[in-house]
Amino acid sequence: MPLPYVIVKGLKKTGVTLHKLSPKWDEGDIILQEKIILQGNENIEGLLHESQTIARKLLQRFLDSPEKCWENAFPQIHKPGDYWPMAHPDRFKVNYHKNVKIVEKYLRAHRYISPGGMVESISAVSFWREKHNHEPGTIVSQEDNIYTMAAADGLVTFKLEHDQIK
Template identity: 30%
Template sequence: MGFETIFIGNESPFLEVLSDISRVSGIVCEPIRGTSKKVFGSSYQFAKERKIEIISPSSFLKKPRPTDIIVVSGFSKLIPGRVIKSSRVATINIHQSLLPAYKGRHPLNWAIIKGENFTGVTLHHLNKNFDEGNIILQKKVKISEKDNIMDIYWKTVIKGTELLCAFYKNAKRGNIGGFRQNQKLATYYPPRKPRDGKIDWNETAVNINNLVRALTYPYPGAYFYFQKKKWVIEEAQVFRNGPAGSRVGKPFFLRGACLVKTGSDFIKINRFRNKNLKDIKN
């Protein structure tokens, strides 16, 4: 079935299409559990069910096995040169942004937080640095005002699947070239930690709502403390008009709506994670 492929990554959204368009002979991964397995899918489980060889990441990175194409997705470790050079056709990475913008971890979360109207997916060759190889193919994805992180994630998975199909088709014709990234346009954002989700109510309502949308389930969530409790907001919206004299950061109810004054306008809280709106007492 055409090219032999080895996949590197713990999550499995692209494995179905790779199995359809190539012969996946090995999956370099480790088991994942809990929420990540439920939401993003497990490469380890996929390999077991399809009877595909499971390869330890530590052993493969030290001593790679030759194959036609290596596809990397969501792998946090730097791929060494000996692995990159071991493929007969190409070693490529799927990055969920329009490189050279949003290099690094959690690019989709950051794109929403920064208020971007678009993001995308990039298929690129690997080199010695993270997210710096020549760009092969890209597709743009629109971020609407109501999209949360998982809406955007699945949009980019669909586009990423399309890019993989196009790449394998082009590779049969020997057309696997790419173009160099313009590093002057590069932006980089660091990995996010759960504590980064704490809401600063002095920010604008738009910025706070972007943070909420970027950190919905299964991510840790945008949160605040009130009445000695931690409240994680799962869904909110910008509310332009509220009573004058409202105190910034203090929830209150107005005609059944739970509102919070921010540095600019109000946030209407539609839903908490694991708590009811009525649990907040004025």
């Protein structure tokens, strides 16, 4: 499941699965898997890091005993909602005309990587409902890389991180 959807949809859990390849898309038996219980405040960077850490751990378990893992594999059980459509590019734009809770989820769920290798991500996101006279999307304040933005029914504050891919 795409990690941005996990955050935006407010799921309570997700996970990492190592499964057999099969001729049909995502039909291979499950070899190993591990759940990730979500707290509701994850951002894309943290969730990606946790997923990668679990994936490495599962792969190591498989490599330690491939025959046993292969023999203990079990069929996937597909339920409604297991497949998510490819996101339209507009889904990655923050719409500050929405309520602050929706804006906050979108800020935590996405990042941008420029052609030059600069990664911009958001951390320390918080929001509050407050009446204001600002147009949604207006930068209400900025100090260094800490921004406060107007949303439809309140304000959202976040830290904009800049990292260069090495």
